[in-house]
Amino acid sequence: MSIAGILPDTEITDLAARGAINCDLPFVDTQVQPASLDLRLGHTAYRLRASFLPGRSRTVQDVLGSGLVMHELDLTGGAVLETGCVYLVPLMETLALNGDVSAAMNPKSSTGRIDVFTRVIADQATTFDHAPAGYTGPLYVEISPRTFSILARPGDRLVQARFRRGLRQATREITVSVDLEGFDGKVGYRARRHSGLIDLAKIGQHDPRDFWEEIDVRQGRMILDPGEFYILASREPVIIPLDEAAEMAPIAPEIGEFRAHYAGFFDPGFGVAEAGGTGGRAVLEVRGRDVPFFLEHSQAAARLVYEPMAARPARPYGMQGSNYQAQKLKLAKYFSG
Structure with missing residues (x-):
């Protein structure tokens, strides 16, 4: 069966x-x-x-x-x-x-x-x-x-x-919040407008300074400007066991003042210590909407919805050269550093 x-x-x-x-x-x-x-x-x-x-x-x-x-x-x-x-x-x-x-x-x-x-x-x-x-x-x-x-x-x-x-079946949900206390002195990145071109074939070859402005630690709070794009990280480490997968979903769509992600699927093995993922965070792709929005440390940003796997993978996430295992605050693989 x-x-x-x-x-x-x-x-x-x-x-x-x-x-x-x-x-x-x-x-x-x-x-x-x-x-x-x-x-x-x-x-x-x-x-x-x-x-x-x-x-x-x-x-x-x-x-x-x-x-x-x-x-x-x-x-x-x-x-x-x-x-x-x-x-x-x-x-x-x-x-x-x-x-x-x-x-x-x-x-x-x-x-x-x-x-x-x-x-x-x-x-x-x-x-x-x-x-x-x-x-x-x-x-x-x-x-x-x-x-x-x-x-x-x-x-x-x-x-x-x-x-x-079969039909989709959620086994559990976990809320993740935003970390605004910082990683190595910064809490995130804000995209620069009118930047150059990103060549999808050039992995690790784009200077992040040409595309991003670092956001310094500012007492655990920041204001999201309408229409601007930010890279932030979750406060909580995320662990996806080998017998589950997870998808990130908005915490409260009715708020409407920011979108917390574009890409929200987590493979089994993400954040698992045995696969080299100790301390891995969820990176939040955040876009401000409509009006300036005041964001504080530990504010809820998204939900992780877990689903069962039909079977465990032969090669869990992190076992085949993943770019984002054990990540903290991390830009896309196209950027150096």
Whole structure:
């Protein structure tokens, strides 16, 4: 009898072997994570007039053919996706799900930390970031850089998919708060406006001083300015046991004064001592909204919603060269230092 829950790396590989995940190219190293699969950009980006959902009766291509596309970009040699614009890129991976296995998608941690907003769209979709059980067809990613323009190429990985057998079942919830007492004399980073380009192929090669302003310790409090983007960290260490995965969700959507994350999925093994994760914090990707907002140390910022794994992963998070295991306050992998 198959066990319900989030599928681990071994079962994701098995899905591909059975044709439930398809691609003309084989998976690359680290593409299969402990409980998720990185999805790769294809060769074309469509510059859109607006975001959309196709609805139950249409495919994505039906909508693209209705006048929504402004122009096309060839990503083969690299193309700039500019801030304030909306793009749609077909993903290399397609799905042919069967049984009761569905897929949910979210931005990778490195994507959220550079303020690139992404959502995955499937044919006949009425919601973003979801492919229901039985779905057969392509996947597309909507990309909207908010602060930094990016240089993208085929094969770049901005989003990931996790596969769930059975219905979603939350086992517990934990509230995380913001740390404003500081790490090595700073509490966070504020994105600089009108910065240069982030090349997604250049890992660890961008000078953070060109893109970020450090926020010094200021007696455990700060003011979030409307429209500005910040990197902060949780006060509490986060631990994701090997038999669970977790997703970060807003603590109180009705407040409306700041958004606490873009990328919110935690693989099993994050923060686990045996996997080298002692003391790992949740990094909070925070955007101020509407009016200035007074933020204090220990203020609740988000919820971690835990789900059971269908089985433990063969390689827990941190066992395959993770960029963020045991992190405190940490920028995306694209930056040096």
